[in-house]
Amino acid sequence: VKDIKWGALIKLMDNPAEQDKNPEFKRIKDLYQGKTKGEDEILIASGIYGGEKLTVNKFATGMTIPQSILPYKNGAYVAQGSEMFFLDDTNKDGKADKRTPVLTGFGFTDTHTMAHSLVRAPGGWIHFSQGALNKGEIKAVKSGESTRIDYSKTARFSIDGNHIELVTAGLQNIWGYQLRSNGQWYLTEANDLGQSVTPAEPLTAFKGIGNEKLRPYQQLMPNRHKFRVGGTGISGLAFADDTSGSYPEEFRDVAFLANPITSTINCVKIVRNPDGTITAKHLPDLLKSEDDWFRPVNIEFGPDGCLYIADWYNKIVSHNELPTTHPDRDKTHGRIWRIRHKSQKPRSIPNLYKVANKDLVKHLQSPSHWEKRAAAFQIADREAKELAPALKELVTNTSIEKTVRIHALWALEGLGSYDQKTIATLLKDNDGDIRRETVRSLQTFKPTPDEVAALLSPMISDKNVMVRSQIIRTLEFLGKANQQTIDILVSFCHPAAPNNNMGGGYEINFERYLARRALERYPSELKAYLATPEAAKHPEGKRVWAQQALGQQASGSFAKQWQSLSKKPLDKDTLVIVSGRSADQAVQKMVKSYFANPKNAKHIAQVALKHAADAYTPSVGYPLTETAMTLVRSGKKEDIILGLQLARTYRITHLCPEFAKLIPAAKDETLKREIIATLSHLPKPFAKQF
Numbered sequence: 001v002k003d004i005k006w007g008a009l010i011k012l013m014d015n016p017a018e019q020d021k022n023p024e025f026k027r028i029k030d031l032y033q034g035k036t037k038g039e040d041e042i043l044i045a046s047g048i049y050g051g052e053k054l055t056v057n058k059f060a061t062g063m064t065i066p067q068s069i070l071p072y073k074n075g076a077y078v079a080q081g082s083e084m085f086f087l088d089d090t091n092k093d094g095k096a097d098k099r100t101p102v103l104t105g106f107g108f109t110d111t112h113t114m115a116h117s118l119v120r121a122p123g124g125w126i127h128f129s130q131g132a133l134n135k136g137e138i139k140a141v142k143s144g145e146s147t148r149i150d151y152s153k154t155a156r157f158s159i160d161g162n163h164i165e166l167v168t169a170g171l172q173n174i175w176g177y178q179l180r181s182n183g184q185w186y187l188t189e190a191n192d193l194g195q196s197v198t199p200a201e202p203l204t205a206f207k208g209i210g211n212e213k214l215r216p217y218q219q220l221m222p223n224r225h226k227f228r229v230g231g232t233g234i235s236g237l238a239f240a241d242d243t244s245g246s247y248p249e250e251f252r253d254v255a256f257l258a259n260p261i262t263s264t265i266n267c268v269k270i271v272r273n274p275d276g277t278i279t280a281k282h283l284p285d286l287l288k289s290e291d292d293w294f295r296p297v298n299i300e301f302g303p304d305g306c307l308y309i310a311d312w313y314n315k316i317v318s319h320n321e322l323p324t325t326h327p328d329r330d331k332t333h334g335r336i337w338r339i340r341h342k343s344q345k346p347r348s349i350p351n352l353y354k355v356a357n358k359d360l361v362k363h364l365q366s367p368s369h370w371e372k373r374a375a376a377f378q379i380a381d382r383e384a385k386e387l388a389p390a391l392k393e394l395v396t397n398t399s400i401e402k403t404v405r406i407h408a409l410w411a412l413e414g415l416g417s418y419d420q421k422t423i424a425t426l427l428k429d430n431d432g433d434i435r436r437e438t439v440r441s442l443q444t445f446k447p448t449p450d451e452v453a454a455l456l457s458p459m460i461s462d463k464n465v466m467v468r469s470q471i472i473r474t475l476e477f478l479g480k481a482n483q484q485t486i487d488i489l490v491s492f493c494h495p496a497a498p499n500n501n502m503g504g505g506y507e508i509n510f511e512r513y514l515a516r517r518a519l520e521r522y523p524s525e526l527k528a529y530l531a532t533p534e535a536a537k538h539p540e541g542k543r544v545w546a547q548q549a550l551g552q553q554a555s556g557s558f559a560k561q562w563q564s565l566s567k568k569p570l571d572k573d574t575l576v577i578v579s580g581r582s583a584d585q586a587v588q589k590m591v592k593s594y595f596a597n598p599k600n601a602k603h604i605a606q607v608a609l610k611h612a613a614d615a616y617t618p619s620v621g622y623p624l625t626e627t628a629m630t631l632v633r634s635g636k637k638e639d640i641i642l643g644l645q646l647a648r649t650y651r652i653t654h655l656c657p658e659f660a661k662l663i664p665a666a667k668d669e670t671l672k673r674e675i676i677a678t679l680s681h682l683p684k685p686f687a688k689q690f
Contacts, residue, residue, distance in 0.1 A: 031064040032081030038064030070118035107134030117177035122410035123444040131173035132209040151210030170206030176237025199272040219509040225280040231261035236299040241369040246305030260295035276465040277503035380414020388417040418445040432464035443477040453484030476518035493545040519549035579620040596626035
């Protein structure tokens with residue numbers, strides 16, 4: 001949509017009905033949905049290795065800004081504006097002849113942050129990311145299942161097209177998204193902000209535009225490093241994950257970042273340690289171009305172990321510095337660069353589509369990250385179950401490099417070849433990545449809850465924090481539970497940590513969030529469990545946190561909880577619990593005297609202000625109204641200011657007439673400013689009366 005004003009764009013983002021009325025939006029949506037043809041093409045370049053003759057084939061024409069392409073079998077998944085679809089080459093002539101819708105409903109008000117970065121993952125999933133300023137209700141066309149994707153998120157859909165679910169929330173624009181060879185996920189933050197690249201465990205939330213979380217009670221992951229690489233458009237991410245034949249050891253765990261704003265490829269060495277801490281170091285840039293039209297917008301390590309750079313090559317790089325119609329916006333140039341380390345030797349690139357089934361296990365053991373991953377997915381796609389015995393032997397062989405074993409596990413996962421003895425062996429492995437990936441695989445294999453409990457119960461104190469968090473995720477996505485698996489989840493319902501630092505407090509807070517989230521999936525099983533003697537063995541704090549997973553079903557038991565909670569000073573956990581129940585008028589009445597008690601008021605206000613990001617809900621203003629008014633009526637300047645700050649923070653606007661009455665009598669300038677500041681937070685029509 002040409003030259004639309006920013007304010008108008010934001011209004012349209014929140015109003016799909018108005019988008020449908022806008023003729024320009026309809027024109028563009030028709031292009032994305034293929035009702036009319038665009039001018040873009042999807043090309044297949046062949047012969048780029050070993051001095052072969054380069055050929056380029058037009059796989060698909062009539063496209064409109066396809067943002068990401070993921071080859072699969074005889075075709076490719078394509079993310080394009082409001083749509084995600086599969087282009088199939090049914091007659092195998094090298095050209096797409098069938099388009100199958102997969103997902104629909106993506107927001108596209110902000111073109112440069114639409115759905116992109118398709119990544120295939122084990123377990124039959126494809127991941128993708130979306131940038132900051134788009135909103136939509138995304139529907140799986142085949143099943144009708146849907147989820148909202150507003151602002152910056154990563155999500156995944158099942159290859160069978162039936163399921164879609166959120167994976168992470170936050171950051172600004174995620175244009176770099178990688179699944180590393182060890183099974184760990186990494187993201188980039190386009191605007192740097194001290195988090196240019198970050199580990200991204202599934203179900204994590206980060207600070208970002210919209211500040212949305214996957215659950216209201218979730219803690220945000222703190223910033224990972226203090227340095228900044230610079231720029232506001234980090235657009236690609238790659239790791240040299242080949243075990244040999246690619247970039248040398250000095251580049252191990254180095255994130256290469258495509259930075260089109262500064263015309264550089266930045267380097268950050270980054271590792272998530274078993275204790276949860278992150279080690280990160282800003283290294284010298286891999287390259288910086290003297291030609292400031294050099295605009296690296298994506299990077300990948302290829303099958304030959306070289307780094308490939310998609311160079312947009314443009315005088316104008318940003319969407320906001322000049323109008324979209326400016327004549328200097330180049331529409332014709334672009335380059336692809338290949339960077340080979342001087343130590344690299346040429347390697348042959350196998351065509352794994354043509355390799356016999358029996359040879360795929362050999363290719364799985366390649367030092368090439370691309371080759372082992374392609375082999376693992378070929379085994380799954382071909383349903384080559386006859387390879388299961390060889391894969392089980394490979395995955396349990398501790399003398400073999402671990403990423404080979406991980407990909408062998410992924411292949412077994414793709415085949416659905418579950419073997420309890422093999423899994424039990426892997427869960428005792430010395431390597432944390434092996435243990436974590438094995439725990440994760442159980443959510444795909446889906447053994448019985450009895451089997452899962454027996455396998456995972458001994459691991460709940462694993463020293464590797466990523467193994468522990470994966471235990472909780474697996475129990476959620478298993479989709480079935482019994483008393484033993486519920487008991488494991490309740491064991492992770494820790495009290496809130498006193499801080500949110502990586503390598504301590506954050507991991508405790510992350511586990512308790514994951515545990516409550518998982519328990520929400522099993523309300524009947526949890527309710528039955530809480531009545532057992534086994535539940536009584538857990539500390540009261542863990543049981544109270546677990547009960548919050550019952551939602552409204554827990555309201556009847558709140559009175560009993562409150563008898564205990566009200567006997568101690570308010571803490572973060574209790575505030576969050578009350579906040580979650582405060583829409584219930586019976587609960588409001590029950591807690592009123594506690595929140596109005598002058599002896600408690602100052603402490604309550606301090607706790608509420610400190611934890612507002614975690615405790616705020618519109619309804620928690622009801623009990624906090626009592627606290628705010630108790631402080632304001634105290635006559636003490638410090639308490640009045642504290643009450644005003646509390647009301648302001650929690651948007652308790654109905655008290656403003658009371659606050660306005662304070663102005664004539666307020667002789668202290670600081671107090672007057674606090675009163676005025678509180679009144680100024682009102683919507684304009686209400687503020688004018690004061």
